[in-house]
Amino acid sequence: MNIPRTSFPRIVIIGGGFAGVALAKKLSKQEVQVVLMDKHNYHTFQPLLYQVSTGGLEPDSIAYPIRKILKDFPNFYFRLASVEEIDTKKNKVRTNIGDLKFDYLVVASGSKTNFFGNTEIEKHSMAMKTIPQSLNLRSLILENFEDALLTSDLNERNALMNFVIVGGGPTGVELAGALAEIKKGILPKDYPDLDTRSAQIHIVQSGDCILKGMSAKASQKAEDFLEKLGVHVWKNVRVTNYDGKMVTTDSDLTFETSTVVWAAGVKGATIKGLDAEDFITRGNRIMVNEFNQVKGFEHIFAIGDIACMATDEHPYGFPMMAQPAIQQGDQLGDNLLKIIEEKPLKPFVYKDKGAMATIGRNKAVVDLKNWKFQGVFAWYVWMFVHLFFLIGFRNRMVVFVNWVYNYVRFDREARLIIRPFKRN
Amino acid sequence: MNIPRTSFPRIVIIGGGFAGVALAKKLSKQEVQVVLMDKHNYHTFQPLLYQVSTGGLEPDSIAYPIRKILKDFPNFYFRLASVEEIDTKKNKVRTNIGDLKFDYLVVASGSKTNFFGNTEIEKHSMAMKTIPQSLNLRSLILENFEDALLTSDLNERNALMNFVIVGGGPTGVELAGALAEIKKGILPKDYPDLDTRSAQIHIVQSGDCILKGMSAKASQKAEDFLEKLGVHVWKNVRVTNYDGKMVTTDSDLTFETSTVVWAAGVKGATIKGLDAEDFITRGNRIMVNEFNQVKGFEHIFAIGDIACMATDEHPYGFPMMAQPAIQQGDQLGDNLLKIIEEKPLKPFVYKDKGAMATIGRNKAVVDLKNWKFQGVFAWYVWMFVHLFFLIGFRNRMVVFVNWVYNYVRFDREARLIIRPFKRN
Structure with a gap:
């Protein structure tokens, strides 16, 4: 992969989900070279996928071009690539478009559907x-x-x-x-x-x-x-x-x-080279310490769904949701800079901001730390939070227009069979 | 195809493009049974396809569910079907989902890309x-x-x-x-x-x-x-x-x-049964008379791109664009009711409303009958006309949001590889 070597250390991030993007943003103006790889050229806002499936939102409004997220960052490289193997001995990743050496590697490959072997x-x-x-x-x-x-x-x-x-x-x-x-x-x-x-x-x-x-x-x-x-x-x-x-x-x-x-259920989307029993725990996730370091390495990390950081409160790792991913990406950004500057690392502490789910029109449930509520207000909160976390002003506007329209008209207009599934 | 026979005459429309939809709307509150067939479950606003290809608009904002267009019309049936043959002797169409008898048939199958045999x-x-x-x-x-x-x-x-x-x-x-x-x-x-x-x-x-x-x-x-x-x-x-x-x-x-x-170039999307030399002229279009009747039939019609109505001014038929299609669909609606009521038919007269094209930001050309202009104002007119002809309030809003955003930010955010083409 023809990415020039500079005097800056090279950080390779695998995956442009919540964790990978949060980390990339944190590293934007630092003296590091960052290479982000993803199988898709866009970030997916997974919490709203069910609205795409049911015609409430167009797919393009919950996707955001990764290159656009990175566009103002110097020393940033995006590659549309599938990582096939991580060579922890030679410090390189093997992908469908060639090999790449890394100084630091962050696995943020997320999770995939778990059919439990059936x-x-x-x-x-x-x-x-x-x-x-x-x-x-x-x-x-x-x-x-x-x-x-x-x-x-x-x-x-x-x-x-x-x-x-x-x-x-x-x-x-x-x-x-x-x-x-x-x-x-x-x-x-x-x-x-x-x-x-x-x-x-x-x-x-x-x-x-x-x-x-x-x-x-x-x-x-x-x-x-x-x-x-x-x-x-x-x-x-x-x-x-x-x-x-x-x-x-x-x-x-x-x-x-x-x-x-x-x-x-979901399970970690493991990658060859870090998928041996030594590294993996329940749910196919990579065990990490409180700095998100993978066991046995100081320069290889895992964050988000793929990472399992066992704590007293969460013995099987944090829930596989956006919040822990974003927080870990954020924190690892700081820690990577600390490593480079040879400063002591700060352990990750999960701030549980609560959970929510929407069931339908005016019907949602919200659990905050000290306040649990359900119904109409919860539904508004759910919408506001999801709009807020969507990446991109245009996406927010388009989603907002759709939601208002769907609410007023009791409708979902994206009921389109653009690419047939059965007749394919 | 299990569509009940009623006392109303059955009009079968092949194609839910500009012509077919205009006709269906015209027949909405009449004492006829209408069956509309299309290969897709949506109407496509073809003039904006190039903006989908270039990431300026999401595909769902220029498509509109055909069932929704017809939803308030009694006696209307939509079928997702490919028509394989028209049997003009037995007055039925053969499709991939079964046969259907018609009293009146309207071919509005549009056009497809013409590679001129290469x-x-x-x-x-x-x-x-x-x-x-x-x-x-x-x-x-x-x-x-x-x-x-x-x-x-x-x-x-x-x-x-x-x-x-x-x-x-x-x-x-x-x-x-x-x-x-x-x-x-x-x-x-x-x-x-x-x-x-x-x-x-x-x-x-x-x-x-x-x-x-x-x-x-x-x-x-x-x-x-x-x-x-x-x-x-x-x-x-x-x-x-x-x-x-x-x-x-x-x-x-x-x-x-x-x-x-x-x-x-494009050519008519002909259908077996009406594709013999007797019926077809230049550009694979079906020859029709001034009532859009196919030669030799009083109850079979063709409208839109597939129809070639030769006039003195347009010896090779009207341009294959939205306007003639809409006007023919509209007019045929009136004429079908006249046929049923045994009144004399009105010949079709094309009202040329002009043509326009946009080249880019603030750059468009507009030809009206008595006024031809280019530049910024033409660009605004182009946008207004396209918004106006889009079907659906939500589509208009979403397209409008995108256009404002793209204009202000010099951007096109739908640059997403949702389904890879080369790597497929």
């Missing part, structure tokens, strides 16, 4: 971790309704209109709520010649509550909201298989459906 | 008639610059940064202008480690002027604007081949390039 589920169900995946789901949902019009077989029609979401975390809950609103507000108008009342939305959750990471109050209220919207919430049920037609579970419960969304 | 050009060059095609071009342009960074071969790098647009009509001119602005305003910031000044944009035009359908003044001014933006305009040069690396022409001129956009 290849049949992986083959037949939909994931929602990237924009292309979310667009595939959008196409599939719409294609299903178009197909439901064509069949006279009642079972087949119902299977096309049944949606099974596996996993009751924020992704599953938010997607289920959005689908329920589409069922109520859009389907009867778009498909007057189809009995869309028989469409069903199911959440299947292996644990005994939804939104497990949040307060009992939030969890209960979210469940109430979902039930009010007509979503079926199944708790203490574990999905055992899905063959493309039938979902089986560890109970008597089965679902005939054409659409399973797998939101039951 | 399969090598067709294989290697990019077209820009649909949203997926425009997104492919967007990805390709961006991927080329990412790849240009990686090569040390100067010829290869230049080929990656050279863009050859074949055809000097509105599409070619508007795309060239947008690329020139990207070269000037965005590339130097996004690719500080690449000498983007050597990027070249060429328009190759077989005739002796660009914007052939417009006034000599508009054509000349557009050429001046393009030259000011650094676009190379080649007139009286005909492209003879492109093998993926080299463009050859009927002169000594050749271009080494990775990207050829073919905007040199």
Whole structure:
């Protein structure tokens, strides 16, 4: 990879997610050379992917060109690349576009969907971790309704209109709520010649509550909201298989459906060279110390979802969400400069700013440290926070316009099958 | 296709473009059953496709769900279908989702890119008639610059940064202008480690002027604007081949390039059953009389790009643009009702509302019947007219936000490689 060597130390960052971008910004005006690599040329605002899948937002409004984030930074290089291996002995990364030496390496490769080894589920169900995946789901949902019009077989029609979401975390809950609103507000108008009342939305959750990471109050209220919207919430049920037609579970419960969304878990997106047992812990995450250093190295770090920093309060690492990623990226920026200046490092302390999830129109739950609230106000707070954390003024404006329009008109206009999924 | 027969006559419309949608709207509150079929579930605002290709607009803001256009109309059916054959004897259409009988048939299938039989050009060059095609071009342009960074071969790098647009009509001119602005305003910031000044944009035009359908003044001014933006305009040069690396022409001129956009012509998107020589004329269009009736039929019609209505002023049919399509759809709506009520038909008269093209920031040309003007004011008129004709309030708002942002910030933020084209 032809990146010139300068007198500045070279920091290679793998991944332009929340963690990688926060770190890059912190290093912007420092005497270091930074090379950021990502498989995509854009940063994805993952918390809003479910709105892309359900036609509420266009994909381009939750993506932001990484080169634009870095454009005013001197000594910055972006490369569109897949990292294939990390050579910790020779201090270089091997990518699909060539090798690159590093002085410091930061792995911020994030997480991917965890199918827990079930290849049949992986083959037949939909994931929602990237924009292309979310667009595939959008196409599939719409294609299903178009197909439901064509069949006279009642079972087949119902299977096309049944949606099974596996996993009751924020992704599953938010997607289920959005689908329920589409069922109520859009389907009867778009498909007057189809009995869309028989469409069903199911959440299947292996644990005994939804939104497990949040307060009992939030969890209960979210469940109430979902039930009010007509979503079926199944708790203490574990999905055992899905063959493309039938979902089986560890109970008597089965679902005939054409659409399973797998939101039951994520795992670290490990990279060869740092994927040996020595480095990896629960959930495929790389163990790091309080400075985000990978075991055995002083110059190799991991931050964000891929990193597992075990603390007393979080023995299995911090939740795989935006906040810990941003905070770790931020802090590591400071620490890298301290290392270069040979100053002592500052350990990472996670500031839990709370959690929130939206279920639908005027329906959200928010857990702050000292204040937990639900309903209309929580919904406004949810929107404000998401607008605030979106990168880019244009994105904020476009998302705002869409949200106002969708709210006033009970609508979601991006119900477009731009690239068909089934007919592909 | 399970669409119930009612006592109303059934009108089948093939195609949800400008013509088909205008017709459908006209029939909305009448005592007819209307079935509209399209390969996509959305209407595409084709005049702005070049802005999608160049990252100025998100695709979803120039698309509009067809079901939503029809949602308040009783007796309306939409089917996502490809029509495979028209059986004029049995009065039915054969589609990929089954057959359907019609009482009246309206072919509004539009046009597609015309490669004039050159399969090598067709294989290697990019077209820009649909949203997926425009997104492919967007990805390709961006991927080329990412790849240009990686090569040390100067010829290869230049080929990656050279863009050859074949055809000097509105599409070619508007795309060239947008690329020139990207070269000037965005590339130097996004690719500080690449000498983007050597990027070249060429328009190759077989005739002796660009914007052939417009006034000599508009054509000349557009050429001046393009030259000011650094676009190379080649007139009286005909492209003879492109093998993926080299463009050859009927002169000594050749271009080494990775990207050829073919905007040199369109032809009618004919359908089996109405594609015999009896029906077809120049440009693969279906000959129609002044009521848009296809020769030999009283109940089969063609409107828009696919229809060729020869008049004294337009011996080869009206230009293949939005205006004639909208006007024909509109008028045919009235005439269909007249046929059903057994009243005499009204012949179609084309009201030429003029033509316009934008070249770049503050640079457009407008030809009205009695007034031809160019420059800043023309640019405002161009924007206003395009906003006005866009379907949907949300689309207008989002496009407006983008245009204001792009204007103020000299930017185009949708430079996203959502689905890679080359690496696919």
